[in-house]
Amino acid sequence: MNRSVDPKKVNSELFTLTYGALVVQLLNDLESVEDVNKHLDRMGYNIGVRLVEDFIARSSADKCYDLRETADKLQAAFRMYLGISPSIANWAPAGDEFSLMIDTNPLTEFVELPDTCSNMRYSAILPGMVRGACEMVHLEVSFSVK
């Protein structure tokens, strides 16, 4: 079967299933849902630290002068790496808080959480990634998923 495969792109279903398998394995190893959340966050942080350099290299981004530019860059990064286009909304009056709205989260397709895991933040890897990336460009953020 001849398929021209871009080595940097992966089938999105494979990605979703891989992430699901990862979370299941973490649950089996760690047992506690809180521990899994923390672990996912830490993994996301480590990924974000490295991912930001790749993002800067690919998009030749410069330093952002205010949070709105940061929000735009975050949008571009989501588009580049996950293929989704989040929209930016809910700017706080002081201009220091905003929401990224994701319509279809590729990580959570096909996923149902059982009642035992109702505390789990399944996409906890995403806030970790954003935090790691922002810290590397000297911006302290707190990012949470609702």
Place this chain on the structure above:
Amino acid sequence: MTMSLEEESRLLYGMLFSLKSFSNRISPLDVQEGVQCYTTNKYKMTLFETPTSLKFVCNTDVNAPGVNEMLQKLYTQVYVEYVIRNPECKPAEPITSELFKAKLDETVRMSPAFSSKAA
């Protein structure tokens, strides 16, 4: 005067930091590019800094062309590919990957800054 690599890098870092803070203070406008290069009559030092404060420094001949582009190319094609994507290369540790060194060597040799001779 010989000094170890660590001492030299500390001296270099101190000098670059002072140079940057000095230029930030005397600049009348907001700093965009920052310090890029300086030239003495013996050599030229070019600095490329990423938004993550990673610094690439290169000392060349006074007339060497295209050093900034070479440093940018080094960042995107060599550092990101062979260091960032390498799980063995931990941040803040010296890079020991032989592949990185080989690619670095190759990229520098191919750049116009390396091959051109002063007229």
